[in-house]
Amino acid sequence: MKIQFWAIGKANEPYVNAGVEEFTNRVDKYFKTAWTILPVPKNAGQMSEVELRRKEAEMILQGLAKDDYLVALDENGKQVTSVKLAAFLQARANESVKKIVFLIGGAYGLDESVLTRANYTWSLSSLTFPHQIVRLLLAEQVYRASTILRNEKYHHQ
Numbered sequence: 001m002k003i004q005f006w007a008i009g010k011a012n013e014p015y016v017n018a019g020v021e022e023f024t025n026r027v028d029k030y031f032k033t034a035w036t037i038l039p040v041p042k043n044a045g046q047m048s049e050v051e052l053r054r055k056e057a058e059m060i061l062q063g064l065a066k067d068d069y070l071v072a073l074d075e076n077g078k079q080v081t082s083v084k085l086a087a088f089l090q091a092r093a094n095e096s097v098k099k100i101v102f103l104i105g106g107a108y109g110l111d112e113s114v115l116t117r118a119n120y121t122w123s124l125s126s127l128t129f130p131h132q133i134v135r136l137l138l139a140e141q142v143y144r145a146s147t148i149l150r151n152e153k154y155h156h157q
Contacts, residue, residue: 001092002032002099005138006063008056008106009131011037016132023139030146031089035135038063040106049108057111060103069097070118073104073134077121082155085141086148088120102142104134 005024012020020035027033041047041055064070069092080088092100103110103118115121124137147154 001089001097002034003027003142004034004036004099004101005104005135005142006036006038006060006101007104007131007135008038008060009040009104012135013132016136019136020139023136023143026143027139027146030143030150033142036063052106053108053111054113056106057113060110060114061117064101064117065099067098069100069120070114071100071102071120071122072110072115072118073102073124073138074110074115074121075123075126075128077123079123079125082141082144083148086145089142089145090149102138104131104138107131 011017024033024035038056038059041052041059044052044055047055089100102122103114105114124134124141129137144155
């Protein structure tokens with residue numbers, strides 16, 4: 001199973017880049033892993049929030065394959081423990097899912113069309129985080145879940 005992390009925005013800031021790279025490399029030992037940073041649409045500053053989400057949605061939906069398993073990160077999604085995230089990954093592997101795409105939306109969240117396409121909607125926390133930090137948290141949590149699946153000593157219960 002392949003894992004792809006998608007995020008709308010700029011490349012990682014230096015303060016977060018090292019951590020994202022570190023945890024992505026760690027996840028890569030369990031699942032083939034890659035990041036895709038989708039650019040903010042041109043003239044985004046002149047668009048309404050609704051228009052911007054729609055434009056981002058077009059880009060996202062065009063990039064997805066029909067059988068990609070989409071996990072949309074959204075504040076209204078389900079919150080799970082790290083152990084449940086591990087079980088979630090194992091269940092997708094058992095279903096022979098070829099690729100899971102974890103999607104971090106833009107500044108105003110995800111368009112309803114993307115949320116409708118999503119196979120699962122996940123909230124990392126009730127707190128609000130900068131998108132750059134969400135990238136780091138996402139990579140670390142997928143790594144933690146991977147170590148849980150292998151009974152390795154990273155996660156302490």
